[in-house]
Amino acid sequence: MNNLQLELILNEKLSPQLVKDYSPNGLQVEGSEKVKRVVTGVTASLALIDKAVELNADAILVHHGYFWKGEPEPIRGMKGKRIRTLIKNDINLFGYHLPLDIHPDLGNNAELARLLGIKVEGGLEGHPQSVAMYGSLDSPISGKEFEERIEKALNRQPLHISPENVDKIISTVGWCTGGGQDYIELAAQKDLDAFISGEISERTTYVAREQDIHYFSAGHHATERYGIKALGEWLQEEHGLDVIFIDIDNPV
Incomplete structure (x- = not known):
């Protein structure tokens, strides 16, 4: 599946245009045009990205992505390392916040x-x-x-x-x-x-x-584990993608 087609499918399902949010919803970091395997998780942490690299995923789909309102704009430090890892491995990052909550x-x-x-x-x-x-x-x-x-x-x-x-x-x-x-x-x-x-x-x-x-x-x-997991299962059942849910431990 094409990465922009996947974004269109997700947007049609979640209707992000109806919600005023604190971050952009949809494709946040562009990677490979062709998407076969998707890793899902709650937050796009480096641990989740590393797991996606290990699994040869073409895309990551999360609830907590990047570019939040009010955060520092420079792509450096922790933020830079995450985004460099995505780009180096040609992995798409999709994030849906409030549209997935509701x-x-x-x-x-x-x-x-x-x-x-x-x-x-x-x-x-x-x-x-x-x-x-x-x-x-x-x-x-x-x-x-x-x-x-x-x-x-x-x-x-x-x-x-x-x-x-x-x-x-x-x-x-x-x-x-x-x-x-x-x-x-x-x-x-x-x-x-x-x-x-x-x-x-x-x-x-x-x-x-x-x-x-x-x-x-x-x-x-x-x-907030279960919405992203359900969304991934829906993608696999309805659109034939190989979807793997990864639960990165977080006690908060």
Whole structure:
């Protein structure tokens, strides 16, 4: 497959033009015109690039790519080494950030809901491009039981901040994968029982305690593994590419 054709396929699937993002979505570093093997992963770290080189990949497809708003522009140091390695080995880099978070079928939020048994009911921001979602569980469970469910699904123990009513049962849940902890305010306003995200801030603890909502910090990397993996599997099934998912350990 041609690399620009692959970009067109991904753009048609993820509709990046509908989202205001912090980085460019699509082909970020151009490599070989012909793409047969694609390595997918959460972040375009040097470790992932080296693995793609080892596997003779023609392209890397990630959630966290390059050229973020506000980052230094010079291509030097760590950034330079990554990009030199891509160019030297003729490897394309494709990155999709918010479009992959919010995709209703393959996105990080959709995949997290599937893994945790949450029925999606809508976006916390009240529109289709909302990066935070809400839904309900099939049956109410305790905070401890939900903590254990998250740990089993993501293979990572979440940090659980209980509300002052520690015995509050969970029936409704809001969530935003990655660094979406501040959406807990919207979740509390919507009177949800719990909110899940990847990261936690110092202030999040007090919001959870004082606004009567369970909070689960389940890991930025851990909550965002599954969208890029699902997207790669879709590419392989629908378009016949050889796709290999590589999970580079990241405890954050």
